[in-house]
Amino acid sequence: MDRIIYVIPFTSIIDQNACEVRKILEVDEGDSGRIVLEHHSNVGAERQSWKEKLLCDNWDAPIVYTTMVQFLEALFGGGTRGARRMHQLARSVIVFDEIQTLPIRCVHMFCNSVNFLVQSCGSSVVLCTATQPLLGDQHIDRLKGALALSSENEMMPDVQQLFDQLKRVEVRDERKPKGWAVDEIAELTVNEVTESGSCLVVVNTKKSARELYGKLSESLGESCFHLSTGMCPAHRREVLDKVKSRLDKAPVACVSTQLIEAGVDIDFASVIRYLAGLDSIAQAAGRCNRHGARAEGRVFVVNPAEENIDCLKDIAVGRDKANTVLDDYAEDPAKYGNDRIGPPLLEWYYQNYFYDRSADMVYPVSLGNSGQKDNLLNLLSTNPLAVSEYQRVHRESPSIYLRQSFKEAGRLFKSIDAPTQSVIVPFGKEGKDLIGELCGAFDVEKQFPLLRKAQQFSVNLFPHEFRKLQEEQAIFRIQEETEIFYLDQKYYSNRFGVSLEPINEEELLYV
Known part of the structure; x- marks a missing residue:
């Protein structure tokens, strides 16, 4: 293989992982920056000047750390910027860390591209997560694109045994009929810090993080910390370093958006998670008793009364499905192995989540000024609407073999809902x-x-x-x-x- 490309959902995890790999591989002074490349995001707008084009990274390094956004842009984004990197994906080991964060509307396009990279480009792809989404043809439409998984695709010989051996927390379902007020969540946090020494609270929005942090600062003062995507990576790293230096030495509470719940190597005595998808709850639990220093850590799932996530569709749907499966668990815990974040309940969660969102997996779009509905999967494959319109106008089928609308698909593609x-x-x-x-x-x-x-x-x-x-x-x-x-x-x-x-x-x- 020519290189290893490590694809991560959050820049905060890139900082941490790339730093550790540099310590191992960039041992000589002349190696600095030549072996490990970090590509977080492009500092600049979508339309680049000639000077900015010269400054684009093209992933020409043995080890590349990048984001899922950049990976998807390289394959499906318009213009030449992403295409300059695409050839680097061939003959590479591509590791997707925290694959459960894959945007739902990109599912079929992602699966098709991974199959192509493995089958035609000689690449090897690894999907890493404690909460594996169901991307095989048993669970999503094979004709639209499902991963061509073999019967031996699982690297762990006994997944359930692994979960049992690594079980370090008790997940407590503390949902209330009318939800939790911010003051009540703040009181629970203070109690956990007093009793166990440290507590992480993971919320769904930056507004919620600021509000709760303000409440906790009144009680805990300098023992309270805040993390969100409104802070630059250097700022977040400084805060994380301060938190880590205090853990097990002084009381500490940390309020964070979901950036901390996937892949960040940090260990709190207890965790409070605002209700979201069961995969997010499981990932947040991974920050509790992470190093096994305690007999058992406590993870509290709370439903805030006033958090507005209506504009965050993935989180809102995940929250609703989590409500459903947690209610199912309450009726018969033994059916799910008495574990709220074990493989049986996670699989049931994903079945509920994917079934209701199968129509979103093709990347629905509106075409131009006509407002006609289509999807990117169609535009990049048989393109039936365009072919039908051509037949209507010309009374015959188009004579060209490649009928895809590549330019329109590139223009419409955005790996995240709102381009930043x-x-x-x-x-x-x-x-x-x-x-x-x-x-x-x-x-x-x-x-x-x-x-x-x-x-x-x-x-x-x-x-x-x-x-x-x-x-x-x-x-x-x-x-x-x-x-x-x-x-x-x-x-x-x-x-x-x-x-x-x-x-x-x-x-x-x-x-």
Whole structure:
């Protein structure tokens, strides 16, 4: 094989894993940056200038750490940027960590592409997770695209035995008919910190994280920490380092969005998880008693009364299906091996989740100004609507063999629901200095290493967030001819990261 490509859902996990691999493989001074490549996100807009095209990473390294977003963009995104990396996927070992985070609408396209990489490109693909989604043809439509799994595809000879041996937590279903108030969740957290020394609370939205963190800060002060995707990777890493240094030495509570629940090597005595999909609950449980230092850790599943996740469809559907299967478990725990996050209940959860969302797996889209409904799977395969329209107009079938609408599919494809814009943030002295150097670097050779470094000081903003900060005149271009932006210092909090409103003067002085 030519290289190993490690595909991860969250940038926070890339930081941690790439650092460990560098310690092993980049042992000589001259090896630094030449063996392990990190490619988090592109600092720049979708439409690049000629200078930015020269700065694109093309995954030309023995070990590549990247995100699922970048992997899917390389295969299905429009333009030439992703295509420049696609050939690197051949003759490679491709490891998908936390595969359960695969966007539901990309399921069939992902399965088809993986089959192609293995069968035609000589690659080897490994799907890693404690909560394996059901991607074989027994569970999803083979004609649309299911993984061609062999009877010996499972690397673990006895999955149930492995789960039994690694069981380190008790998952407690603490759902209430009217839900939990924020004050009640804060009280439970404080009690867990007092009793066991540490507690992680995983929530579903950045708003929930800020609200609960505000409540806990009043009680726990400096023992309380906050993590979210509104913070740049360097900021999150600093907070995680502080949390790890305090664990088992001093009381600590950490409020985080779901970025912490997959792959982050950290060990809390107890975990509170806001209700979400059962896979998310199981992943959050993996941060509790992770190193087996205690007889058993406690994981509390709570349903917040006021958290609004209506716009987060995957989380909302997962929450509803988790409600269903947890109710099933309550009626007959023995049927599921008396384990709320064991393989039998997880399989039942995925069967419920995938059955109701099978129509979403083909990547539904609206075509152009006509508003006609189709899906990317059709556009990239037989393209029946376009062929039918051609036949209607010309009274004959198109004579060309390749009938796909590649350009339209590339234009419509977005691996996440709302395309984000990356913004470099002035976190700490290093972040401020980096912005200054980028503003003064007009030579591409000087910009290239700076932009690589900038990935550690960048935050991806949703369109409404970007527009709001532009209206506040808080976002500036690095240079006139580029689509690379940086954030005004007054809009970056040392506690929460990017703020849509100016932070107070006291915190600004602290930063």
